[in-house]
Amino acid sequence: VSEPNPFRADVLLRVRYSDTDQMGTFYNSRALDWFECGRTELLRAMGTPYTTLEAAGVFLPVTEAHVEYRGRARYDDLLRVTTSAEMSGKARIRCDVEIEHAESRAPVARGYTVHAFVDAGGRPMRPPSWFLDALRGANGAGG
Amino acid sequence: VSEPNPFRADVLLRVRYSDTDQMGTFYNSRALDWFECGRTELLRAMGTPYTTLEAAGVFLPVTEAHVEYRGRARYDDLLRVTTSAEMSGKARIRCDVEIEHAESRAPVARGYTVHAFVDAGGRPMRPPSWFLDALRGANGAGG
């Protein structure tokens, strides 16, 4: 069952000129780069930075990604990326992300990524119990 | 109803070093860049290159994207991107994409993008009849 009110982490970022395309808004694949920024800050806020996970031999490659584009964002616009996570079955984690303009809260994009847990050799592994504890603790705290 | 056997266009591309990340495979957002390469070649093969669409004031911003990651691809690997398209309702077009290793046909990623038809000012517009004719012609030809 999905958490009714999971822990959320926010991060602000600015649209770079390198993110724009000739339509004048951000190029579509940048949303997935920004989802990564959101995940990075969520994991840090949970007390389990992704650098710690990789240092412990736990890698979280993306197995699925979904984005709905909801509004434009222009060069130098300040965006807020809000991310939450929950387990999806026993072996995957799903991160839900929402991107909006930081001040107006006008929507930009939302979606999710699903991640497997694999070891340094790319073999599926169980999520470490310390990670599951951190996730449960965070989501409980948000409930 | 979805075409049972729509027209497909292929394009080959090589994984660039700039596409890799520290996990040693391609970074997840690159799949959406490669989907674009597939779309570009599909539209060209249909006789309606995207440059022609934009020159005619028809823009196709992405409104939704989905990717399933199915296998690794390393620097310098040669990939085949296969793309088909069909209308999704009266005002959207959906492009289905499959990426595999060019020789082994081992899967890399698959997914789709959905696009609105908008004018230069970003306002929704009807797809031009010449574009719908080209799409119907192509997909009929593939049937």
Place this chain on the structure above:
Amino acid sequence: VSEPNPFRADVLLRVRYSDTDQMGTFYNSRALDWFECGRTELLRAMGTPYTTLEAAGVFLPVTEAHVEYRGRARYDDLLRVTTSAEMSGKARIRCDVEIEHAESRAPVARGYTVHAFVDAGGRPMRPPSWFLDALRGANGAGG
């Protein structure tokens, strides 16, 4: 004559996973993306954000770029980008950039970009006097 002590603006940024490559450090072209982040903050700090310049019909395309790579930077490392600018002749501006680790100050990269002043049609133009005043004011203030 080059300013002995021009105005400098700082911005912090984190290395994203999408910036890494399979060598485990940032991919070389990202330095130019980061140089842009530095320029954006320098222009804002001068009171002439680049959005204001473009809104006034003044564009600053890069005509030359140079980067020296001086050290590694890994995923999630916090970097400081320090930027200064001065006119290069009457029609170009040169931005000097230094990137270092935010805490250790270990060097990452340094270099510069040179920019022309062009109008919306891409034609060379004189730098607006209000921009030259802002640049002179800023660099004087730093002297």
Place this chain on the structure above:
Amino acid sequence: VSEPNPFRADVLLRVRYSDTDQMGTFYNSRALDWFECGRTELLRAMGTPYTTLEAAGVFLPVTEAHVEYRGRARYDDLLRVTTSAEMSGKARIRCDVEIEHAESRAPVARGYTVHAFVDAGGRPMRPPSWFLDALRGANGAGG
């Protein structure tokens, strides 16, 4: 002494929509991505693909990069990247690159990258003799 007429390898590539920015031409850092495409094909044409180098424990990180931007290139334009290489002292290799429109030969960008030879641990190493032989053979052949 620099080779008067070194071996050159060509590769064609198309400007992607993801390469464009809101000025309507390619974003400046993409030139360095394209320089990499040129290098990759040069090394392959020399009989020493970069994958072979890395498999042999030889890495060529960029230590310096320089780009002059000489003309616009738009979405879907077909470009030719022409690359040559020569040793720069005993421990570095320099790749010179020229990018032009494939048909009109109108210039787009030119520049160079300088690379160190390092082992998997990032320690400087001597270039392998088989690599130096391949480079000498190629450049002699072009003379």
